[in-house]
Amino acid sequence: MKEVELLIDFHKNAKRQGPGSPSDTLKAFNFMDISKKKSLKVADIGCGTGAQTITLAQNIEGEITAVDLFPEFLAKLNLKTKEQGLEDKITTVKKPMENLSFDKEEFDIIWSEGAVYIMGFEAGIKNWKYFLKTGGYIALSEITWTTNSRPSEIDQYWNNEYPEIDTASKKIKILEENDFSPIGYFILSEDSWIENYYKPMEERFDDFLSKHNNSEIAKNMIDNQKEEIRKYKEYKDYLSYGFYIAKKVSNE
Template identity: 65%
Template sequence: MTELELLIDFHVDAERQGPGSGEDTLKALSFIDINPEASLKIADIGCGTGAQTLTLAQNLNGCITAVDLFADFLTKLNDRANKLNLENKITTLEKSMDALPFDNEEYDILWSEGAIYNIGFESGLKNWKRFLKTNGYIAVSEMTWKTKNRPKEIEEHWNNEYPEIDTASGKIKILEENGFSPVGFFFLSEKSWLDNYYSPMEKRFDAFLQKHENSDAAKAIVEGERQEIALYRRYKDYLSYGFYIAKKLPS
């Protein structure tokens, strides 16, 4: 297996491929002015196995296009949707988020939890904006500094991993400069990181290593995740995912 195939195998059976919770999804949704009678078109971009997709489908009237680059994740999402009788509300699409085949102003809501970093926050806003109806909403969670100043270790780590990391004020400025009006913001809680993402991940380490016969590649993935978890636990007061909800303004 390649490193990418191993990573997919490690994450495919997880409920989530990043920090979050159903409560976070609903909280973000609460900032959006929704007509309960309207049938909405929603795109969930970088959906993974779709924990948030299912929450949206259970709480919105309309159809969701769930987009991910990896077919294995979409297969899991389809299985979960079928079990919850939500298959008529969710359509999966295997595509890269920088090559979406959508029409201009096709969607009422664009959603992306913990995934826009793959093409960059500003690049994602610029690339996806045209797919959103005027006065439609975008909701994305994005790695964000919680403080102006940080310890050197965590500062250097995340500036290397994701140079676009910034404070909430910096991210909100980017939204405003790209034709969006912010309507809501909050940080994900420690529970969304530890209870919902990292603790379940740690429980998968031994089985994953055993499955792949303790190969060097598998051990490298586990070690990398362990280091990330340790960094989060040490520096959780300085960073989190920020959830940004904004309305597209008329041109």
């Protein structure tokens, strides 16, 4: 089994594929000057198994188009959608985020929690704003430095993993340079990382290794996850996920 297939298998039964919480999702939404009674069109890009998709659908009127490349994740979201009675609100689409085929200014909100890194923050904003109405909102959570300087170990690790990691001021500047007016920003709490993401992940380690017969590739993958967790716990004062909320002010 290839590494990407192992990663999908490991994460497909997880409630979340990255740090976050229902309260984070709602906090981001509440920055937007939108009536909860208005019927909205929302795109949730890189939705994974859809924890935030469900939260949004439970709290807004309208339709959410949930996009992900992996059918295994979408199958889990479809199951949760049916269990929650939200079939009239959520539609899933299997599509790479780099090649979406929505109409110009189709959506009131574009949402993406912990997934824009796949394209890169700036590329995602430049690509997706075409589908967003002028006056509409974008909400993205993205790995972010919370200090201007940090120990070399964590600096080198994350710059190697994701060269676009940067401070919030640099991310906000990118939004401003691409026809957006920032209206809100906050960082995710330690609980959003540990309680909601890493602890459930750690609980899956043994069963996953057993399922894959303790293969070398499976063990390497778990070792990498353990190392990421260790680094977060040691260096959590220097980074988090930043949640960026901005309004599209131009269609140029």
